[in-house]
Amino acid sequence: MSGLRIKYLKPALVAEHLARADALCAATGARLTPLRRRVLELVVRSGRPVGAYELLDQMRACGHKGAPPTVYRALDFLQQQGLVHRIAMANAYVACSHPGCDHHALIFVCTECGNALELEETQVKASVAARAEAVGFRVPGQPIEVAGTCPLCQEGRP
Amino acid sequence: MSGLRIKYLKPALVAEHLARADALCAATGARLTPLRRRVLELVVRSGRPVGAYELLDQMRACGHKGAPPTVYRALDFLQQQGLVHRIAMANAYVACSHPGCDHHALIFVCTECGNALELEETQVKASVAARAEAVGFRVPGQPIEVAGTCPLCQEGRP
DNA sequence: AAACGAAATGTTATATTATAACGTTTTCAC
DNA sequence: GTGAAAACGTTATAATATAACATTTCGTTT
Ligand SMILES: [Zn+2]
Ligand SMILES: [Zn+2]
Ligand SMILES: [Zn+2]
Ligand SMILES: [Zn+2]
Numbered sequence A, B: 001m002s003g004l005r006i007k008y009l010k011p012a013l014v015a016e017h018l019a020r021a022d023a024l025c026a027a028t029g030a031r032l033t034p035l036r037r038r039v040l041e042l043v044v045r046s047g048r049p050v051g052a053y054e055l056l057d058q059m060r061a062c063g064h065k066g067a068p069p070t071v072y073r074a075l076d077f078l079q080q081q082g083l084v085h086r087i088a089m090a091n092a093y094v095a096c097s098h099p100g101c102d103h104h105a106l107i108f109v110c111t112e113c114g115n116a117l118e119l120e121e122t123q124v125k126a127s128v129a130a131r132a133e134a135v136g137f138r139v140p141g142q143p144i145e146v147a148g149t150c151p152l153c154q155e156g157r158p
Numbered sequence C: 001a002a003a004c005g006a007a008a009t010g011t012t013a014t015a016t017t018a019t020a021a022c023g024t025t026t027t028c029a030c
Numbered sequence D: 001g002t003g004a005a006a007a008c009g010t011t012a013t014a015a016t017a018t019a020a021c022a023t024t025t026c027g028t029t030t
Helices: A011-028 A034-046 A052-061 A068-080 A123-135 B011-028 B034-046 B052-061 B068-080 B123-135
Strands: A084-087 A092-095 A105-110 A116-120 A144-148 B084-087 B092-095 B105-110 B116-120 B144-148
Touching: A011 A034, A034 A052, A034 A068, A034 A092, A052 A068, A068 A084, A068 A092, A084 A105, A105 B123, A116 B123, A123 A144, A123 B105, A123 B116, A123 B123, A123 B144, A144 B123, A144 B144, B011 B034, B034 B052, B034 B068, B034 B092, B052 B068, B068 B084, B068 B092, B084 B105, B123 B144
Parallel strands: A105 A144, B105 B144
Antiparallel strands: A084 A092, A105 A116, B084 B092, B105 B116
């Protein structure tokens, strides 16, 4: 993760994402409180996997007096609602690219720049499920992370 | 990872694993020093993913005066040689089940007991590779981790 | 053998990520 | 309104990992 390209989502897309989150939580009765919504907004806006302390810093920069548990609790909630995924290999959190869909996600994570690409996937999940059944493992629908190099980083990062 | 079942590999299997590591490193010219070999032995013996500090404690219990870098450096080396895999989702390290083979591994990790099962896989890797190519990602042959529940933990862990 | 440079290890300190524990406030059903 | 549950604030600490630099070991060259 050397040359981390800064990339922000367009405001319109952020608003759309948040509106969908509002609708989803309203439908399920989950409470997307202002605090949680603020954290989600920060995750969505960054448009890439972000660390918890990075989010915490942004919260503080906006005048919020918070401690780590604040952010981690919000992230836990957002993960439960399927609005955010944790990328274990990067210790980072990324907004789900298609929340609400009971999806089987495949997430490519670029080890150069830290960006991630989430795909709706059936083929990979099917082959994993088949292999899992063969050895008796039960696998829920959590996203599968795959490390790699993104197209931009394959060229000399322009 | 509540009821972590303790499980040790049989001494004969450990010796076999170490012998293979010796042969592999001899062939490539990599220096499997006593320290590195000792760390590998501890990883192999435990027969499941183990944390770096867990290994450090075991080193110390055997009279070795070491600090975290000691273990982390050895683990780095062992990973480079393909003798050990890091399980990102568990912050743990596990001995490769078939070192030397240029394998495409799929690792099922039980979130209940922490055990892991490494499989030689072609179907899953093939579908991942196809998907990666479609979006321009380049994916090296690192193991893919899949969270799940192992057969033993599905029953009431006997 | 002596000298040299590179690799490995020792050592200390610190960075990074995440959670425990407990008190206070807010929310919601009754 | 009242009580219970959920959410949030706050402090401290756990767990994981690395930076930085000194020392030792090792293989090679002279
Ligand atoms: Zn998703
Ligand atoms: Zn990239
Ligand atoms: Zn392996
Ligand atoms: Zn299990």
